[in-house]
Amino acid sequence: MLEMKLMRELNHENLVRFYGACIEPPNICTITQYCAKGALTDVLADDDMRLDDMFIMSFISDIIAGCLYLHRSELKTHGNLKSSNCLVDSRWVIKLTDFGLQQFLKSDNNERQSKDLMWTAPELLRHPEARVYGTQAGDVYSFSIVIQQIFTRSPPYDTNRMLPEDIIDRVQRGVKPYFRPSISKERCPNTHIWRLMALCWDEMPDLRPDFTHIAKVFKVANGGRTMRIMDNMVSMLETHANHLEELVANRTKQLYEEKKKTDELLYRMLPAVVAERLKQGKYVQAETYDEVTIYFSDIVEFTSLCADSTPLQVVDFLNDLYTLFDGTIPNYDVYKVETIGDAYMVASGLPMRNGNRHAAEIANMALDLLTKVKTFEIRHLPGARLLLRIGIHTGPCVAGIAGLTMPRYCLFGDTVNTASRMESTGL
Template sequence: MNKLITVIRDFSYSVYNWCYETVIGENTRKYKMTWKVPKESLKIIVNKNADARMQRELENRTAKDEANALTSRRRVFGSYALIGTQRAEFIQFRQIKHIDITNASLDFLYNLKQLKHDNLANFYGIQLNDDLNTMTILHALVERGTLEEFCLDRDFGMDETFKSAFMRDILKGLQYLHLSPVAYHGHLHAATCLIDINWVLKIALYGVTNFVCDNFDAENITMPDRSDYTISYAQYVCFPPEHIREYDATGKLPTRFVRGSKQGDIYCVGMIFYMMIEREDPYRLIHSVERPGSGLMMEILDHNLMPFISNNETQEDTLLDKCKECWNRDPEKRPTIENLRNAIAICYADSKGNLIDQMIRMNEKYADELETLVAARSADLALAQMQTMRLLNEMLPASIAKDLKNGVIAPARSYASATVMFVQICDFIVILKRRPPKEVIGFLNDIFDQFDTVIKRHDAYKVETTGETYMVASGVPNENEGRHVFEVAEMSLEIRAISLSYTLENDKNYKLRVRIGFHAGPIAAGVIGIKNPRYCLFGDTVNFASRMQSNCPPLQIQTSEITARMLLATHEYKLVKRGIVHVKGKGEVNCYWLNEHIHKDEEIEESGTISHPLES
């Protein structure tokens, strides 16, 4: 009897342990599936007006002078993805069979999703195993351009300041990857090195090549129908020979992802550095219309062909020698990241730190040198200072940028009262549908440039532009003794006047309509980020101002009751009480419309009021 009880007890424990481990295991798998992108939250946006070969490429806008071209470069996308509200770049494959995610793959992809670094474009995840029959790899969209395009654009002055900063950014991002559980990049090329709007280089498409190749080998996926736009042959031949050989020892198979490793990444770094120094594609294939025969690939695989390096002596010879070491066919003999960092320090001894630091130092250096030159050189000094400050003023208010230039970081602080305004272009989706991307960008540049002109006439700071929305603040960081609400009121009226008279080139029937909302109240503000500083505003006032804009009809300027009272107290502004409006997060709010500023020198009609076309 006792023996039977023991058997039953042991069996019960075994069943309990099995159930416990099964439930815990399933919960753990669900927890680690944060990298999986559901099909419901993924939307591919295709720009039908963009030439297909322009997809994921950099393009200059219409600005022709060098100073404006430097700051106005943006990429034109043939297509991009939306994950909820986040814009993403993507690589997509056709999925043929269900992809089994092993525990090892699950842990790897979970770790990949957790990576965060200033020099990595965030990995958003992978869409797979659904009825879309695709596997899509997604990462953060970076707007300014690819390093490949900057290298090959001879009009772009890539001096040692840019080269050293971009090289250091690549090594910092790569070192973080190599020390992480992911441990490799695998698809490193100048085309996957992206430059953001703050001129910080971020590497993308890291850590996915082995996963992709596993599924190629298992015949779970194939290249998309238009695979030539996924990996060009000019990029393909720059990958490590040892990994190309694993896929194709004949040099005849179509281009695709190859496997990756730490040593393979170093080989790719050599190719990127060569491209930056020589300003050429390593094997001069970038302009080839058709893929060359297998001879080039066999020369690389079997005869150790390397990119051509001239015998001309330059200060960058030390770095080119390191590039040759990176291409050593014995992966173990390739240099380390620290070796490469030291070579950069030797080659570009006068360039240290990130791009902003270097430009600040460069400006100071120019100032010291140009003071001793003749008056004819004073124009060069002004230009150098203007270029440096233009970059800083793109990201920060003038006073904050000036402090940063002088080595002073202003502490974050609260402001008792400031005014925030949002301006949004109505029916922007109509412009997107009717016009090609180049015209849409030209339209936004034109109208926002006119808004910028208004801001410059007032004591205010343009915080940012996001798509069709324009954000302005007054009273921060320069307190102006309560004038902020009147500054914003004047700007809102001027901006609306611009919209009423604006005509769109090639479409005279288009009527620009904007909705404007502003609110005055307490705000917290400060510089966020040490390496890539931005001046950010926080608090309920920002949210309230945004709600004033989003709840406002077109061609109206809406403000809150507390802000309206500040304007009415001067008897110089004409406002109309709109009434109670339901505002998200605020409930029922009494709102007003601002119609005009009654200047003292204006003649008042006999009735004692000033008429306005928007007044009901």
């Protein structure tokens, strides 16, 4: 009851307000002020959150102010200072939590895991019984580890190569040179803060500064400026809002680029007009065209060519040939319908009508492809001459989408059949 009374009396803008506790099993818990932004650990782990000097100095100032109040209060110590116990409220103010109530939380204190002890001072690691209440010098050591985290935005001791148990063991043994976080001046450019960290994690508790001295050093490090919560809040919110605008703009740009890639891929599979209707969820109705020109071509003696080649060579050969064709047809007002094996099918006059130009477009394209084939080289058969057989016919046809999965734009009618026969019986 005395602990509860003391906790209720503690009141500071950098401490989480304590309201009470529930002691009825199984819902034994404490009830405290809610901090909307979560723990400092979460803020540091968020790569999208840019922490400039103002954020960093404001966070450190808040932690110092909270610890200074606790050390001057009847409670005397925090006892469990770490980044996950530094909560961030909706105004970006740090509030300390998880202090006091040592008797109420005694069983929890005895069951702390190794990763929870990485902020603990070496002398407290050697004497577990002293950890229950902690010491002011121990809080100073914990404070230095939190500062290291703020500047490096990484776990305590900033190493991914060691397990928490190994880190704690090296700190606890206290063998020279003492094991401490490694932080360069590039990561912590403020010389005063960099030196303060080294003082705060000194092996000898008596040589560590108290928070009164820490507050004076920090004021010098901050250029003598007094950190006002409301001023900082407005400034930080403006900075955060500007950063969010920049972040949204970058994400929007990325989304546009991805959409552009997706659309380009879709337009290669379906006509743009048809693709847009499908994207809008609309039904694509089959359409009749009074006059279009259909082109069919295939490779002469393709079966014999396949017999002298491996399957991979056939695929590479067809890919080379049709890549050449695909690079040629954009020069004409035509639409590539499909390729099936060695057959290549192109149409003009659909899906966009072009008057009576379709026959000339297909004929000119066919002559161009014949010219390109004369100089085409088969990689695995150097010197072999490739012959192309082409059939063309003009007439009416119907075009529409067939299927929902892997939909294809298909042409139907006697014009298609006639063009195919012209190809198969041609020279």
